[in-house]
Amino acid sequence: MTASLQAALDPSAIAVIGASENPDKIGGRPLLYLSRFGFRGEVWPVNPRRDEVQGRRTVPHLSAxxxxxxxxxxxxxGEAAVAALDxxxxxxxxxxxxMASGxxxxxxxxxxxxxxxxVARARARGLRMIGPNSQGLANFGTGAVASFSSMFLEVEPQDGPVGIVSQSGAMSVVPYGLLRGRGIGVRHAHATGNDADVTVCELAAAVAADPGLRLLLLYLESIPDPHHLAQAAAIARDRGLPIxxxxxxxxxxxQAAARSHTGALANEDRLVDAFLEQHGIWRAQDTTDLVAAAELYLKGWRPEGxxxxxxxxxxxxxxxxxxxASTAGLDLAPLGDETQARLRAILPSFAATRNPVDITAALxxxxxxxxxxxxxxxxxxxxxxxxxxxxxxxxAYAVDDFGRDTAAFAAATGKPVVIVAPQELVAAPFRSRGLPVFSGEGEAVxxxxxxxxxxxxxxxxxxRPPPPAPPPPSEAALRLLDEAESLALLARAGVPVVRHRRCRTADEAVAAAETIGGPVAVKGCSAEVAHKSxxxxxxxxxxxEExxxxxxxxxxxxxxxxxxxxxxxxxxxxxxxxxxLVLGAHRDPFFGPVVVVGDGGTYVEAMPDVALLLPPFTQAEVRRALGRLRIAPLIAGVRGEAPWAIEPYLAxxxxxxxxxxMEPRIAxxxxxxxxxxxxxxDCLALDAVVFGDGLPSP
Amino acid sequence: MTASLQAALDPSAIAVIGASENPDKIGGRPLLYLSRFGFRGEVWPVNPRRDEVQGRRTVPHLSAxxxxxxxxxxxxxGEAAVAALDxxxxxxxxxxxxMASGxxxxxxxxxxxxxxxxVARARARGLRMIGPNSQGLANFGTGAVASFSSMFLEVEPQDGPVGIVSQSGAMSVVPYGLLRGRGIGVRHAHATGNDADVTVCELAAAVAADPGLRLLLLYLESIPDPHHLAQAAAIARDRGLPIxxxxxxxxxxxQAAARSHTGALANEDRLVDAFLEQHGIWRAQDTTDLVAAAELYLKGWRPEGxxxxxxxxxxxxxxxxxxxASTAGLDLAPLGDETQARLRAILPSFAATRNPVDITAALxxxxxxxxxxxxxxxxxxxxxxxxxxxxxxxxAYAVDDFGRDTAAFAAATGKPVVIVAPQELVAAPFRSRGLPVFSGEGEAVxxxxxxxxxxxxxxxxxxRPPPPAPPPPSEAALRLLDEAESLALLARAGVPVVRHRRCRTADEAVAAAETIGGPVAVKGCSAEVAHKSxxxxxxxxxxxEExxxxxxxxxxxxxxxxxxxxxxxxxxxxxxxxxxLVLGAHRDPFFGPVVVVGDGGTYVEAMPDVALLLPPFTQAEVRRALGRLRIAPLIAGVRGEAPWAIEPYLAxxxxxxxxxxMEPRIAxxxxxxxxxxxxxxDCLALDAVVFGDGLPSP
Known part of the structure; x- marks a missing residue:
């Protein structure tokens, strides 16, 4: 699969169907770009009405x-596009x-x-399609700029270490424009459109394999194929490429707007968070955020704390x-006494030498x-x-020295440095030395x-391996297991379950109560009742007995x-x-099995305090997820209470x-x-409800 | 009080003690600025060692x-500054x-x-002091630029509708630089420093009275005098001036960093939020945020929804x-059917005519x-x-028309419009027509x-009147009221209290239980016990009876x-x-009485779900505060439950x-x-604890 996508990124020949003389037309712009940005393969314009467009000989039809x-x-x-695909x-x-829309x-x-x-016809014959509704692919490493974006006319490209793969045309080039404005080179700026065949995630996997990249940016409106994104993430992690x-x-x-933009299917957003975290992908909240830390990634720093x-x-x-720093979750390093003494010897008496270090207006x-x-x-x-x-x-300040000395400082320590300099005059000497400059403390931190x-x-x-995607059980065939079956299923899976016995007669019940000892719970069982109370x-x-x-x-x-x-x-x-607590699981149509952990009680829906986990995950990950919940302080014990024995719950x-x-029949x-x-x-399942299709009675 | 501060903003004469020939010295820069920025009053440099500085005759001492x-x-x-103040x-x-630090x-x-x-000596003789550690005041309306900031050398001033009042020198001019870079005129850029006498809030009240202002920005590291800020807010609200x-x-x-910057005292941050909200002041989170919406405020729009x-x-x-929009709390307006039909007649068939309206690449x-x-x-x-x-x-696009037509659209509707245009080429025609332009959707929304x-x-x-600030009761004299006294005090104040009787003998207790009827609670009372269980x-x-x-x-x-x-x-x-639920109150050293409302239970400290309110407040405000809590859905009733009768709690x-x-003796x-x-x-206080000084036994 990936081989043909590599061919799209580095083709030896490109045909342009609907080639136009006018570079402001969709069929003209790629021809202009292929000439201008140094594509070295062959370019074949297809146009039945002209012998030549933009100085290149045409062919009338593909078959020629x-x-x-x-x-x-x-x-x-429209129709012509469909015919051309065939x-x-x-x-x-x-x-x-x-490129056609509609x-x-x-x-x-x-x-x-x-x-x-x-798509079905193309796939049957081994053709992969990007789009429809695609703005095209642009690879400035190979010059294969098969895109009709206006952006490359406005902002001069420069090959560089950043790749952008986007469903949206605009969002394939807006980050490009922002990065180029900051002097950063961009190699890939691809827009996949409707993702009817090749998806943005699949193309991302192909792009992630480019050894020249040091930062990969994605714009997604839907993740219908998480396994492709997991694959891209695995390739990127192997290469130390952050996404x-x-x-x-x-x-x-x-989600409603996305549906009418690229026909995107809606993902459950909390699962998107969980999935991206699991695969080491950072999630940006908006466009500014997407490119905010680019300079930091490109410096080659390896943060250690x-x-x-x-x-x-x-x-x-x-x-x-x-x-x-406090708000974001960074600590202020405690500077040593000796460091502070040395700073006091340099700075005026009213300066602050703890961290933060305030040089004051004495500068x-x-x-x-x-x-x-x-x-x-x-x-x-x-x-x-x-x-x-x-x-x-x-x-009046030696701002150029500030830039020079900070660059030397960064080189000497090998540790990440961010600069806050809202005035352009002050920012320039830092930026010219490749340091990441921000206009405010908040952005920098x-x-x-x-x-x-x-x-x-x-x-x-x-x-972590890419997750499998088992087919979900059919809705129509779902069957409720009764409480005894549900508990037995869980017990076999390793979940600790309250001591209990299923009884067919009152005598059996009395005997069971005696064996169990003390007061007992007596509950009616039926595979037709999910809510017994x-x-x-x-x-x-x-x-x-009575x-x-x-x-x-x-x-x-x-x-x-x-x-x-x-x-x-x-x-x-x-x-x-x-x-x-609660412990639940269901199947997401895109992300597969989902496990829900967190606080229980009557109001678990109205006041949820739960986290979602995508298998496979470890006990440490469950612990981390619980640690972010509102109940987290209770786990360690508050007001002199003993801590919870939480390990059996994690397990x-x-x-x-x-x-x-393992059991795809459980819904x-x-x-x-x-x-x-x-x-x-103390950790025990007291009641359980399982829905599934074709599960054997335990 | 305010009259003398007005004199500082528009003085008829200014003496400069420590006047310097060198405009890069603290004593030289204000002289340069007073000449350059058109101050029309008199300027008297004081320097015992020179006859003339920067072309002005000096006097050797103030007394001359x-x-x-x-x-x-x-x-x-240092010492010379203290002597000069005297x-x-x-x-x-x-x-x-x-201006002196230290x-x-x-x-x-x-x-x-x-x-x-x-400060005590100055006040005793009617002198107000700004500072120490102040960068100075700058009023470009009067030309009284009594500041040593470098910024006014770097970024040309222009009188305009924005005022900035700051404790910090840098933060009096960083917003200035950001706004001037966007073409916005700034009249005031004041830095108060340590606020040992005149505080940033007091000066803000004086500046708020300037009829030329349409936006007032504040940078505060501490609010030791909320009544001054309340006064500034009241003046501003009267004038329609947003802060x-x-x-x-x-x-x-x-807070630790602020202590060594301006000696700022720490405020409880949630009270800062509550106070600013109560007085109609918007709270910015960082520098970028402080100036982010400036253009919107200056357009004179009156938002209606x-x-x-x-x-x-x-x-x-x-x-x-x-x-x-969803994240921020704005709604998407439902465009009418007729509007959508008219849009469909204009736009291509694959465009979206619901809101959002997607013109698509057809543009x-x-x-x-x-x-x-x-x-x-x-x-x-x-x-x-x-x-x-x-x-x-x-x-290739008619971007200038876009700017022109959007400006006409904004003028025709009279409603706020924000523009998203990350490319400078596209932004310019909007910005030149005075429209607020942002580089991302997130920032714009x-x-x-x-x-x-x-x-x-x-x-x-x-x-709302500025809050009074009664002196808090002395810690040493605090006395615990026993439960009966506490409940009686609350009952007299109008809080519904559970039916109860204080009994001195077992016979009284039996009689009380009979009168009350049904099972009762029996609790030991002592003014020495806050936690009875x-x-x-x-x-x-x-x-x-038994x-x-x-x-x-x-x-x-x-x-x-x-x-x-x-x-x-x-x-x-x-x-x-x-x-x-809980209902509590205490006195903050700065903000005075604070009422705590919200969820009760064992873990109210470990998992707080409470809101703070500063009296005076209304029932509607209590309701709004509860509406932001985690328990909010329960108030209206969930899972088919009846809603709570919450009004008695609000009252x-x-x-x-x-x-x-009314009762400052309650701590x-x-x-x-x-x-x-x-x-x-059902709404009843079941138990209560009151601490106070000199409270009469009820």
């Missing part, structure tokens, strides 16, 4: 070509870029069907940098202070990263945090009254822990993840409550 | 002046700007004491604008589409505001949301055993509601606010639990 090109650009609209398949083109992104069922049909993705359609309003030192000639920058009368303190701070081992803020300076946290995320993601099928704290018999009969009567087939009565131990969550992966399961307490044995 | 100047700039350091007071200067912002107790002493404040020192790390329409030639902009071949659809959308009454995004265009939400906040804040002083669900007597004796025994003086035993009705919160205001009170249920009568 002596051999099939690797790549064909289809720049004709011709491409006929002659053996590897990849066609379909297919799957419209509300028209016929247009959607036409899109599906043409930053902007997944739009975060909200219901955004979260302790930052802030240095400024403004106390306000110190305060705001400290605020921003105005002595520019040398700046250069004198940097080597002192560089020698302190406590820092992992630096923020240098010069919010105000000017011609957020970019630094992203850079550090992204590396942590990549390190945690290492080695409402039907009077739950009797708690039942003590003594009471057990009465509860047994009440359950039988309750089921009979509601017209549900009984499958016995459960007699279970009464268990008490410290808190009722149970992992077991449920494995069960969902969903819900353990509620799952008790936890201060002893490992 | 024939009359006292309104304003004196003290540009000498001289200013001696001759009757109204305001002195103390006082209250240091860790040195002697320097802090010197600062306090000089945006960046309060730094949000976090513990930021939150329904936005997004229009773009890029589907991605549509998706991201919709996401950003590339027909620039007129842009101008054709705007008048159609302008006629739809459903929109309150617009986002126009042109993320990509170029020379956040600015629009701020502008709309800020106007809502100002409208809600109207008419641990001492076995709480007996719930007590039924029958049991009441036993509980009474157990309480007496429990108190005796713990060595606490008994003050009786409470017999109270057993009340059950739907949820236990109780208002009553507690009034009690704290804190804590009603926990405060029950709520589905009936108004």
């Amino acid at each position: 070509l002596s051999r099939a090109p690797d790549l064909a650009i289809i720049a004709v609209p 011709e491409c398949a006929e002659i053996g083109v590897k990849v066609a870029i379909m 297919f799957g992104e419209t509300a028209d069922p016929e247009a959607k069907a036409a899109e599906r049909a043409m 930053v993705a902007l997944k739009a359609g975060r909200t219901a309003a955004g 979260r302790r930052m030192v802030a240095i400024s000639n403004s106390g306000a920058t110190c305060v705001m940098a400290a605020d921003a 105005m009368t002595n520019s040398a202070l700046f250069s004198q303190i940097l080597p002192v701070i560089a020698e302190d081992p406590s820092a992992d990263a630096f923020l240098v803020g010069v919010p105000v300076a000017g011609r 957020r970019a630094l945090h992203q850079f550090i946290a992204h590396h942590e995320r990549i390190a945690a993601a290492g080695g 409402e039907l009077g099928l739950v009797h708690l704290g039942v003590s003594g 009471a057990v018999r009465a509860a047994f009969e009440a359950c039988r009567a309750g089921l009979a009254k509601a017209g549900h087939a009984p499958t016995g009565v459960i007699v279970a131990a009464m268990a008490r822990g410290r808190r009722e 149970a969550a992992v077991a449920v993840g494995e069960l969902m992966t 969903s399961l819900d353990v509620n409550p799952m008790l936890v307490g201060t002893e490992p044995g | 002046l024939s009359r006292a100047p309104d304003l004196a700039i003290i540009a000498v350091p 001289e200013c007071a001696e001759i009757g200067v109204k305001v002195a700007i103390m 006082f209250g912002e240091t860790a040195d107790p002697e320097a802090k004491a010197a600062e306090r002493a000089m 945006v404040a960046l309060k730094a020192g949000r976090t513990a790390a930021g 939150r329904r936005m329409v997004a229009i773009s030639n890029s589907g991605a902009t549509c998706v991201m604008a919709a996401d950003a 590339m071949t027909n620039s007129a589409l842009f101008s054709q659809i705007l008048p159609v959308i302008a006629e739809d009454p459903s929109a309150d505001a617009f986002l126009v995004g042109v993320p990509v265009a170029g020379r 956040r600015a629009l949301h701020q502008f709309i939400a800020h106007h809502e906040r100002i409208a809600a804040a109207g008419g 641990e001492l076995g002083l709480v007996h719930l669900g007590v039924s029958g 049991a009441v007597r036993a509980a009474f004796e157990a309480c007496r025994a429990g108190l005796a055993k713990a060595g606490h003086a008994p003050t009786g035993v409470i017999v109270a009705a057993m009340a059950r509601g739907r949820r236990e 109780a919160a208002v009553a507690v606010g009034e009690l704290m205001t 804190s009170l804590d009603v926990n639990p405060m029950l709520v249920g589905t009936e108004p009568g």
Whole structure:
């Protein structure tokens, strides 16, 4: 699969169907670009009405070509585009870029069907299609700029270490424009459009293999094929290539807009978060965010921790940098006593020598202070990263020295440095030395945090295989397992389950209650009832033979009254822990099995405090997920309480993840409550509901 | 008070103590600025060693002046600065700007004491001081630029509608630089430094009175005098002048940095939020944020609602604008059927005519589409505001027409419009017509949301008097009221309290239980015990004479055993509601009385879900505060539950606010639990603890 996409990125010949003399037409612009940006392969314009366009000989039809090109650009609209695609398949083109609009992104069922049909025909003959509704591919490394974007007329390209792969045309070039404006070279700027065949994720996997890249940016409106994105992420991690993705359609309003833009299917946004984190991809919230930390990635720094030192000639920058660091989750490095003593010897008495280091307005009368303190701070081992803020300076200051000395400082420490310099005059000498410059403390610290946290995320993601995507059970065939079956299924999977017995008669129930000892729970079982309380099928704290018999009969009567087939009565131990958690799982149509962990109770939907995990995951990941919840402080114990024995719950969550992966016939399961307490044995599933298709009765 | 500050903003004469020939010295720069920026009053340089500086005749000492100047700039350091301040007071200067550093912002107790002493001496003689550690005041309306900032050398001033008042020197001019870079005129750029006498808030009140202002920006590291800020806000609201404040020192790390910057005292950050909201001030999170919506404020738009329409030639902009709107809290306006029909007649079939309106890449071949659809959308009454995004265009597009037609559209509708145009070529024709241009959807929508939400906040804040600041009770004298006293105090204040009686004997307890009826709670009372449960002083669900007597004796025994003086035993009705809330109050050293409302229960500290309110406030404000909490969905009823009867709780919160205001002897009170249920009568205080000084026994 990837080989043909590589051919699209580096084709030996390109045919342009609908080639135009006018470079402002969709069929003219790629011809202009292929000439202008140095494409060295062959270019074959196809136009039945002209012998020559833009100085190149045309052919009237694809079939007139002596051999099939690797790549064909289809720049004709509607029906003609569909016919051209079929011709491409006929002659053996590897990849066609379909620029025509009006297919799957419209509300028209016929247009959607036409899109599906043409993809099916192309695939059957080995042709891959990019689009329809695609702005095209642009590779400035090979000069294969098969795109009609206006942007490359406005902003001069320069080959470089950044790749951009986008569903949207605009978002393939807006980041390009922002990066080029900052002097950064961009190699790839690809737009896949409707993703009817080749998806943005599949193309990303092909682009991630480019050894020249050091940063890969993605714009996605839908992730219908997570396995391709997982593959791209795995390729990128192997090569140390960071991926930053902007997944739009975060909200219901955004998803509705995406549907009519690229025909994008809606993803559950919290799963997008979980998936991207799992695969080491950083998620940007908007366009600005997508490119915010680019310079940091391109410097080749390897961050080793979260302790930052802030240095400024403004106390306000110190305060705001400290605020921003705390908010983002960076620490202020504690500078050593010796470092502080050396700084005090240099700086005026009213300067601050703790971290943040405030040079004060004394810099105005002595520019040398700046250069004198940097080597002192560089020698302190406590820092992992630096923020240098010069919010105000000017011609009276040695700003060029500031830039030079900070660059030397960065080179000496090998640690990430961000600069805050809202005045262009001050920013220039830092920027010209390749240092990342920001106009505010907030932006600088957020970019630094992203850079550090992204590396942590990549390190945690290492080695995970792309997830399989088992077909979900058919909705129609779903069957509810009764409580006893559900508990048995979970117990076999390794989930600790409350001591219980399924009883067919009152005598059995009495015997079970005696064996279990103490007061028991008596519950009516039926494969037709998911919510028992409402039907009077739950009797708690039942003590003594009489009471057990009465509860047994009440359950039988309750089921009979509601017209549900009984499958016995459960007699279970009464268990008490410290808190009722939930442990659930279901199948997402895109991301496959999903495990839900977190707080339980009556209001789990109204006031959710849960995290989603995508198998496979480890106990450490469950622990980390719980650590972000509101209940996190309770786990460690508050107000003198003993900590929870949480490990059995972590193990149970992992077991449920494995069960969902191994047993594709389970559609969903819900353990509620799952008790936890201060002893490992307190962790017990008290009740469970499983839905599935074709599951054997345990 | 304000009159003398007005004199500092518009002085008839300014003395410069420590006047220097060198405009790069602190004593030279203000002289340069006073000449360069057209100050029309008199300027008297004071320098005992030179006859002339910067072309002006000097006087050797202040005492040599024939009359006292309104304003004196003290540009000498240390002891000499202190002496100069005393001289200013001696001759009757109204305001002195103390630029010297090394006082209250240091860790040195002697320097802090010197600062306090000089302020006391100045105040005693009617001299107001700005600073020390002040960069100075700059008023480009009067030319009174008494500042040593470098910024006015680098970025040419232009008088305009924006005022900036800051504690920090850098933050008085960084926003200036950012706004001037966007072509916006700035009148005031003041830095107050340590605020040892005149505070940033007091100066803000003086500046707010300037009728030429249309936007006031504040940078604060501490709010030790909220009444001054309330006064500034009231003046501004009367004039329709919006205030945006960046309060730094949000976090513990930021507060520590602020202490060594301007000696700032730490404010409780959630109270800063509550206070600013109450007074109609918008809170910016960082520098970029502080100036982000400036253009919107200066257009004179009056937003009327939150329904936005997004229009773009890029589907991605549509998706991201919709996401950003949902995230920020703006709605997408539903365009009418007729509007959509008219749009369909103009746009290609694959364009989106719902909101967002996606013109699509068809704009590339027909620039007129842009101008054709705007008048159609302008006629739809459903929109309150617009986002126009042109993320990509170029020379092939009629971008100048886009700017012209959008400006006409904005003028025709009179509604706020924000532009998204990351390319400078595209941005220019919009910006040159005074439209607010942003480089990303996120920034544009956040600015629009701020502008709309800020106007809502100002409208809600109207008419509130500045809060009084009663002196807090002395810590040493605080006394705990026992439960009966506490409940009585609350009941008198209008808080519904559970039916109960204080009993001195077992017989009284039995009689009380009979009168109350049903099972009762029996609780030991003592003014020495805040937490009763641990001492076995709480007996719930007590039924029958025997049991009441036993509980009474157990309480007496429990108190005796713990060595606490008994003050009786409470017999109270057993009340059950739907949820236990909290209702508390305390006094903040800066903001005065604070009322805490929200969810109760065991883990109220570990998992807080509470809001803070500053009296005076209304029931509607309590409701709004509860509406932002996690428990908000429960109030309306979830899972088929009846809604809570919340009104008595709202009234109780208002009553507690009034009690704290009227009775300054109360230090804190804590009603926990405060029950709520589905009936108004369910709302009851079940227990309470009050601390105060000199409170009469009820």
